[in-house]
Amino acid sequence: MMDIKECTCTVNNHKQCAGRVPVFSSLDGTELSQVVSLIVQKWYPKDAFIFMEGDIPRDFFIVSRGKVKVYGYSPEGREQIMYVLYEGDFFGEGNLVRDKEADICVQAMEDTVLCTIDKDRFRELMIKYPQISLKIMEVLCQRLEKVEAMLRKISPKDVDSRVGMLLLELVQKYGRKENGAVCLELHMSREEMANSIGVTRETVSRKLALLKKAGIIEFLEKRKILILDEAALHDML
Structure with missing residues (x-):
């Protein structure tokens, strides 16, 4: 059984978590x-x-440190990642309005610290500060747009689009400009990348190799990619 511990954290730790x-x-x-005052880490x-x-x-x-994946299963029993959440991201908003069995799984992808607040x-808090509810709705709308965009790309003949869309999403979130290119540190394994766009790990590896051969990306050290031609990724969509 996994050893899940309540952190002996200071109020300052909690404030840093809430503040981000x-x-x-x-x-x-x-x-x-x-x-x-309500946070338990x-x-x-x-x-x-x-x-x-x-x-x-x-x-x-609330993810204070580390990262988690939110996923379900396809009718064939294959893991399908819906989101990967990082520091400052939240989940469990559905718990606030209903007592219902979860139809998803949430799992730590690395050692992770979560700030939790009883629903x-x-x-x-939401009644006292309505602006919190508005912010939650804003983030949920952004997530829904992402899912809708992914669903539009889900077709057997559109694997290139899905790989391009995933790389551009990661560039937007984690890319760093470097001598006219974009250095991207991948926070996901090949398997996790594949599960997030509904393809196999082998397909992702093959598509990345083809992008390298075409001069669009370059592999650097472990889990780092240099995006040499970002426009070409947009052309894949």
């Missing part, structure tokens, strides 16, 4: 302190489940 979350960005210092080792399909989660979760206490 966009949904709390509109709160002043006093209001943010009220949020901080928990440590999850790599591969630990935060919750699984069929569980009834009772918390709102009943978080509901009270």
Whole structure:
């Protein structure tokens, strides 16, 4: 059984966690302190489940350190990653409005620290500070747009588009300009990349090799790619 621990963290740790979350960005210092007082931090080792399909989660979760994947399964039983969430991202918003068994799994991709707030206490915050609800809706709309964009690309003949879309999404989030190119540190394994766009790991590896051969990307050290021709990735969409 995975060793999940409640962190013995300071109030300052909690404040740093809450302060980096966009949904709390509109709160002043006093209001943010009220949020901080509700936070319990928990440590999850790599591969630990935060919750699984069929569980009834009772918390709102914020990624303080590390990363988690949110996924379900296809009718064939294949893992399908919907989101990978990093520091400052949140999940568990569905728990705030209903007591329902989860139809997704959330799992730590590396050692991860989560800030958790009991859903009943978080509901009270949303009533007291309606701007939090508006920020949550804004983020959820962005996630929905991402899923809709991915669904438009899901077809057997459109693997190139899916790979291009994934690389551009990672560039937007993690790319760093470097001598006219973009250096991209991958936060996902080939398997995780494949699961996020509904293809096999072998397909992702093959497509990346073809992009390298075409002079569009270059492999650097482990999990680093140099994007030499970003426009060519856009042309793949």
